[in-house]
Amino acid sequence: MYSRLESQSWDWLNSEGVSRDVGQVTRSADLRYEHQGWEITVDMPDGPITEATVDHLIANFHDLHNRLYTYNLPQAKVELVNLRVSASGALPRHEMSTLSSANGRQPEPESHRPALFSRSVGYVDTPVYRRDTLLAGSELVGPAIVEQRDTTTLLAPGFGARVDSYGNLVITGME
Structure with missing residues (x-):
């Protein structure tokens, strides 16, 4: 799933004039405890998703939940709600064009x-x-x-x- 989202993100960045050397696509996932009504977005590392990657993601979720809410539930089931990618990049400096001068002429209403x-x-x-x-x-x-x-x-x-x-x-x- 991430490879498709990342590919779409790079296509979009390229269409906006952002090259790979100045662009960045990062992964994250929205997780929550089972039956919880809100999610926490946790960073997801690049590369293939393995059992070790999932274990690391869940450990980061517990840690972030504890930092945000002063408790965590390490024995509770964790649900994956959304996969996300974020695309960003620097564009070359855009030179703003200026308008021609009215030279004192007043505009005519249409x-x-x-x-x-x-x-x-x-x-x-x-x-x-x-x-x-x-x-x-x-x-x-x-x-x-x-x-x-x-x-x-x-x-x-x-x-x-x-x-x-x-x-x-x-x-x-x-x-």
Whole structure:
């Protein structure tokens, strides 16, 4: 079972650009005493799983249980609940790209739509901007809506937003 999980982990790491010399796949197992309602994750050594490996795993479980809960039950049956692998690795430093500058040009809304900010004011005709069209230095004054594929940002009246050189929307209260 571990060999399949490890192979899938290395395939995933390789697809993310992590080579074996900077990647790591570690094994663990979730164990508990019979009829216990919680598990403890215990490190599992690499290599083939032998009777000695299982004995070592169970001994480590008893030791860890004692350290966590101040007791253990060496004569009790131990159940294996889950096998786990954890994959990690270092990626080369990623250089963040910066956005082109708006050079003082204000963005044009893609559309307008009514938005409710408070019951006392009612619906307000609100400009809608596409996030991917905003350039560095673009400034918006609320009310505004900024849409992108995975999120919508609502800029309430009394707030402003400025796009920094990395594309972050920096929202501040306006006086």
